[in-house]
Amino acid sequence: MRVLHLITTAGPHPYFEHFGTHTDRGRFDVRLATLGPPGALHRDAARMRLPSVGFDAHRRAGYARALGALVRYLRREQIDVIQTHLLDACVVGLLAARIAGTRVRIFTAHHSHEIPLHHGWSLSEVDRLASSRLANVVISPSEHMKATLVMMHGLPADRVRVIHHGFDLAKLDPGKVDASAIRRELGLDGKIVLTSIGRLYWIKNQEALVQAFASLNAPETVLLLAGAGDSAALDALIRSLGLESRVFLLGNRGDVPELLAGTDLYVHPAQAESFAMVIVEAMAMGVPVLSTPVGIASDVIEQGVSGFLAGGSTSTALSAALRNALEQREDWKSIGSIARERADLFPAERMVREHESLYLELLPRP
Secondary structure: OEEEEEEOOOOOOHHHHHHHHHOOOOOOEEEEEEOOOOOHHHHHHHHOOOOEEEOOOOOHHHHHHHHHHHHHHHHHOOOOEEEEEOHHHHHHHHHHHHHHOOOEEEEEOOOHHHHHHHOOHHHHHHHHHHHHHHOOEEEEOOHHHHHHHHHHHOOOHHHEEEOOOOEOHHHOOHHHOOOOHHHHHHOOOOOEEEEEEOOOOHHHOHHHHHHHHHOOOOOOEEEEEEOOOOOHHHHHHHHHOOOOOOEEEEEOOOOHHHHHHOOOEEEEOOOOOOOOHHHHHHHHOOOOEEEOOOOOHHHHOOEOOOEEEOOOOOHHHHHHHHHHHHHOHHHHHHHHHHHHHHHOOOEHHHHHHHHHHHHHHHOOOO
16 A cells, blocks of 8 residues: 655654654555655655655745646555645645545644634635545544544544554653753752753743743742744843743753753643644653643643643643642652653554554555
């Protein structure tokens, strides 16, 4: 069975790494493609021995030409299943698949959690068109995202299949990572370390987290913020609150397991998520997690047992949740142990097998 994954741009992503590692290649010919030109994803595909192609659309003005090239590719290669990722690739890819007569067309809802927050009628309508009219089925990475799709786009619940993301849990082993390295690097010995990882972006809500942190009467705590993006506004907020010695902007980090190993409490303040992979990554490292009720959080976090759920994403709600978590600090070790057990439910191989089962259900073969 020939399966094409189409995404908008060519940045690397562990999601596709798992298909390269765990696909049953005797039954499935998996390929990767981008609307844009080749890049890191294609180099990863070559390393994983997965065929890949880029359709060289540097911007949306090039999508019409990419659409035609994709139609020809789908027909020539006799692709059985196209699975699309991110809004632009979903629209162009699913439309091309309809034209080409590709039988199974899958919309993957990595991005749809953000649609309601933009309050854009046209954006919502495009997303609804792709998920309801162009796709045969929608894959949601969490029950929370499924509920959002059903409510936002009116999709029948049985057309939305939940397949949780998977993880290479062997790389997220607290017993194999130096927990003190990041503390030595930043001079944090003796401190209670709170960490939040994510792109610096208003939906990730770091400003509300900094404001909530400022309200705490806990001088022994520090907050680490890691992630790529424009940090100017966040840096100005930190300075205006006099938190330069307690809140650290680390930029993009390539050592997430080490960063989590040196963390006492992971905090995820996002306004919306389709899944929030870093929540499971932190739990796998045995770190208690405090999160807003987004993405996978409500499925894996039991209040005060496997983590902490904030009542919302405002600075007030985050402040109350942080105070509550700090009051239960003596329980963090046991909470982290239970969190690790729950993270074990998300192996990468399980994710790939569930995708393969869905492909076979939608396009059975003799």
